[in-house]
Amino acid sequence: MAWTRKILRVNLTQGTCSSEPLNMAWAAQYLGQRGLASKYLVSEIDPQVDPLSPENKLIYATGPLTGTMASTGGRYSVITKGPLTGAIACSNSGGYFGAELKSAGWDMIIFEGKSPQPVYLHIENQQATLLPADDLWGKTVWDTEGTLKKRHQDSLLRVSSIGRAGENQVLFAAIVNDLHRAAGRSGVGAVMGSKNLKAVAVRGTLGVGNIADPKAFMAAVTAGKKVLAENAVTGQGLPTYGTQVLMNVINEMGASPTRNHRDVQFEGARKISAEAMHEKRATDGRTHLVTNQACFGCTIACGRISRIDETHFSVQTKPEYWGANGGLEYESAWALGNANGVDDLEALQYANLLCNEDGMDPISFGATVGAVMELFELGILTREDIGLDAPFGSAAALCRLAEMTVRGEGFGKIVGQGSKRLCTQYGRPELSMTVKGQEFPAYDGRALQGMGLAYATSNRGACHLRGYVVSSEVFGIPVKTDPRDTDGKPELLKAFQDATAIVDSSGLCVFTTFAWTLNDIQPQIQAACPGDWSLESLLAMGERIWNLERDFNLAAGLSSKDDTLPPRLLTEPCKTGASKGMVAELGKMLPEYYRLRGWTPDGVPTTATRARLGL
Template structure:
């Protein structure tokens, strides 16, 4: 129950579309979405396959609570092998697309093979057909969205699409749904484009039913909505300032990576903060932020709807950016702002709009621009390569120029599309790349927040804050305060966060609920909705199983324990900002204990005991 119990399989080689029952035995072990789709990926693909070849598969998956009234229950994930990292990719998105897919009667879509010609998939309830994308291929996400809406004639059609960056082979392209929500990380959009799939459009009118105990479910949903409303972060901070509530907080503690992580504090942080987004501008008296916005079913509503200053240089003659659209979230504002040294709020918002319109992950994009700036300042990249643009830290013009070039894959934009690791290798300075497993860091400096160092190093999809957000504990004191400067106890903290988050990501709920909720708040909703008995213990066990399954996939794909590492800069170059002065990330004080807690070997390999305990395949 709650699951639609149906999988849509799309063979792109021959255009054959079929429906099959969801494997409920796996659902009982892996829940849905992230966990369950990874189980399918493991079963059906060779982990050593070329991520951009026809043997890789791409799965769009919902969770059992997606499409229900559970607060934030609108999530879906895109699961595939990443072209950026060579590891498993799982990118989670909100908006309305996931709930619409569920409402059409599908738990997941599995794309296999590669279409001979560009196509888009049109789903209306139980009918699905591949349509020619001739005329749509080559368009931006926003243009494609408009074109497909014209074809379906239904304003309620929800669309997920890839932009021109993905078509051009940018390795960190996102799948963008509902114009500005992103399954952002690890290049899942690049994989979709490699299969010649431009977009998926879905209209669902069947709804989500089959709730095990409707009365108990509605009661639990109502109770847990109150918990979110009464919490200071989810009830006040996030609706008012969005995730951007963090910009000044993280800067003040000396953990805001700046200028490609050369520093840990940014002078201009306030100018690109959530607070700055509320300040009226001189030109039209309006603030950057128009309103907050919710994803499907979400009672937090942290989303930002913003405009760019009409007098700003970036949007002259560009009508598509002169209206409201998805505004800055913290990670994006950090990557394209602090990490590039740019404190021009409108330039950063412009780059964000371009990332949405042309489907790039703003974290990887911003961090790659930051690496390019360091390469430029070191003389490794010159105006000869860029065609005249000076890539200097702090240059808003350079940032907005890079966004447009990468969005279309034009000129030097092609190099920027390689991501930080390959870009730095190409220009002879691999040490400038601030990445783990090839994926760029997000917005928390592990020299100032030790647990995040272990989080990044061990994340199954490369550097990522969402796999175990120990910032909650180390900075915000949720569920309890730990000292961000110490490594003691962080191995256990990271493991606990990783396992719980894997469960959250598999149910269809948003990880931002965890500022207020723990699994204690989710299990009753899950249990009332879904067949079987769902306790906190069972969810945690499933989470740990999922973590090990992802790890196992990565090991089979050729990664090793040596990939659980951080760039030298974070291990050896001490922070210079006062609050964290002298600190480096002491990863190697935490990693052995972490392996031990996981029950892995000293080299980070899974043991037979772990495989048996979680009944892992193969």
């Protein structure tokens, strides 16, 4: 059956843990993970709820393929109402935690209420217990994981926790598992901190059984792994260079947002690229990159393990950062680097380590620093306001602001509220490069028209992973489209968004879709799960999930007015690159997107659409 058919419900206010059956009627409509947990969330909370109040809920969810032999089947998601956006939040993570939770016998954990004091949840198969975490409060993610493994005398314990960023209600705080894998975006860590929940520690030895058709499943899994191995991206590019392979590619085509989107090409990109991570340093003769690393069941292994230069100013007196640790991925390298004009690879690694160590989204953090640096250069923010000089290109300012933000010190408290609130506070809201309050990732919506539409319409705020049309616009996967064209982009994006909802709900990693189409994924789901999981039913499910999320956001107070981009992208043309002179042509694409979605001109799902999807 692929599902364990069990949910763990944890009432933090009362301090109770109880088991209940999974709603299989909902599972038949929403599959698992992102889709199914979103259905639970929208059914159980008021969309108008304050995200940081006890009335909000926090859901950990696996998919039916999580913990199985399917390649990349180690994913889990955290679903809640996000404090950064006020919209539905679903943040996906890899590592080993998700598979461990599934192997302990649980499809999902629903946290509700707020504990009167700090606690953590300890799960050993079917036994779940809330335990005091007073001594863990104030500790980093890394310290928390080490302490819990020692306390329970189990080196194989899998830990998902928040650091000081989550405790201090940084609105883009992350939840980190396995030291450097994260449910990173939209502030899910702040919600966890608001509930006085420090960590979830899991040990599962039950395994994942009940596959509907084991022989068919193994055949589909084996075929899928062969496709991944033979593909240039998943079999060669990502294992060798990780996502950082994109740094030079995106920059050279003029689609890399630089210095808070003032520019679309960064002259220092080469110094912080995947290629630079492979080069030997002059200081110690070692390469920045130590090795790659895979999550549970992954045959791609795109993760990076890096070693920081011990002579670098950021760590000269901090030997705790000298060893091998989680390395830069493209989004974090871009946000900490290009967005701020910083080309110091070691400074980026240090800031990224702080984000890992204390649970903070490096994309929103880095992009917010970009806004700070622009405000500083305009004279709106001063040295007295910030506590330091913060011009574009300052590696020292980047590192110091990272320290201040994770610790909740001084101006770091304002940075921790995100760029929308920061820029509004200082009278320049248009300098916040956000959609629905969430900062942009590493692709410019003027140079990549489809991504501009993807950002504007994403249900969780600006996001590349909800509809990665970069695959088509840059790599020609599954078909090549001109990044400067608007024609056909609404249809392309809708297809990507619906397909991604399927992948996110299955327990698989979206990176598989560089090689796989739904024709590779559908047989794995069909063999694992009883019932009808035909391509047609899966596509309807993906569309159903997208509309469910949209309904929640509308009820939460968002509207078509939030499906937009910052004025800079709509009115200030690209200065260089292949798209020189272009702005984001959102107005040409949005009406057609709404029509294809079956929404009114105001972006509301019609009665007919809701009926067709069973909403």
